[in-house]
Amino acid sequence: MLNTLLVAAAERLLNTALELDPSFATSLEKLQHQVLAVEIRDWQQTFALTYTGKSFMLFNNYQEQADCHISASIATLSELKDPSVLTRLIRQEALDLHGNLNVAQAYSQSFSNLDIDWPEQLSRYLGDAGAQQLMQHCQSVKSRSQQLSKVLKSTATELLQDELKVTIHPLEMAQFKAHTRELKQRTAQLEQRINQLLAR
């Protein structure tokens, strides 16, 4: 039941996004009544998404025939943003795909084009000037926090690598890897020699 509750909440979010971006509905028009089922292997759950022309419907525990059925782990699904990896993932059996691939691609395209005009939406409550100021403030907070996290990251790296010497430098790691590879090759050569000697 908890899963169903979470899926209901996700459906509500999707439908809110649909109201907030009018172009979202236009981009979904050709997908009306097409069902995309996604089986997440890590959770052994199948979710189905369909757009009815008015709203989204999202279901869990879906056992029906879908227009496009994708089965993969969460890690694989995140790789799917790049369409060129599709064939490789199918060959590696990391991804199972049945039905019409265009349905999955069209849904993915529509979601990536989702662009909610937040100042416009917020202006109803705060007025134009208020909404614009709030958005500018949010953007500056976002860029400042990104910069801060970059600085923190580099400081932490320096501290751990150079000052405290808790972790090794990437160059040291690369050198270690090269040494290991060489050792592996030598061991293989030695193994071959021993085999040859034994074979005599």
Place this chain on the structure above:
Amino acid sequence: MKESQQKTTDFGYKTVAREEKASMVADVFHSVAAKYDIMNDLMSFGIHRLWKRQAIACSGVRKGHRVLDLAGGTGDLTAKFSQLVGDTGQVILGDINDSMLKVGRDKLRDLGLVSNIEYVQMNAEALPFPDNSIDVITIAFGLRNVTDKDAALRSMYRILKPGGRLLILEFSKTDSEALSKIYDFYSFNLLPTMGKLVANDSESYRYLAESIRMHPDQETLKSMMEDAGFEQTSYQNMTGGIVALHRGFKY
């Protein structure tokens, strides 16, 4: 002895003449129709929406389907089905009670759902449709109020298309003793009080609690579906078996 051969039937914990049950149930629903939705939310703490979502996910309803939402009451399932079947499909909201149908019709019209919904007052025991004419039938929290459940199941089987399915969402029996005790206390003490406070009608809600206890358990209902001709019958318990979703196919 088969249900249909008996002269009396249950009405909650009371035993009444078979011909009286329909009108007594009708009185209950005439009485609660106006406050039906708010009481559903209050009584189930909103969980009835999740039970219904699960039924829709299992229904397999697609564009172009003809769906019968039997005992559809105020149209919760119909609202979703209407969107799923699209312009080429049709949803029939059927209920024996005209007060419930009126409330359902007003609610769905307010939601802007008009083009593909029909409202028909009907008795589940003698459905007014030709053989093999419906793709999916759902009956949510309605079967326990039907006088002759066997006849109703046979009637549903008759009108389903081959490949069609029936979904029955209904209160059932929980197998957890602790949950059962809490549930009994809630049903017989709190529920009628809530009914009295919100809908000014404690008797109807006492009937609701009693009728749930008199309804066949999961396995009995499954075998009744099989007796009516349904195949691949199965059920899934929800909220510890307080509610069960039965599913059966016609081939």
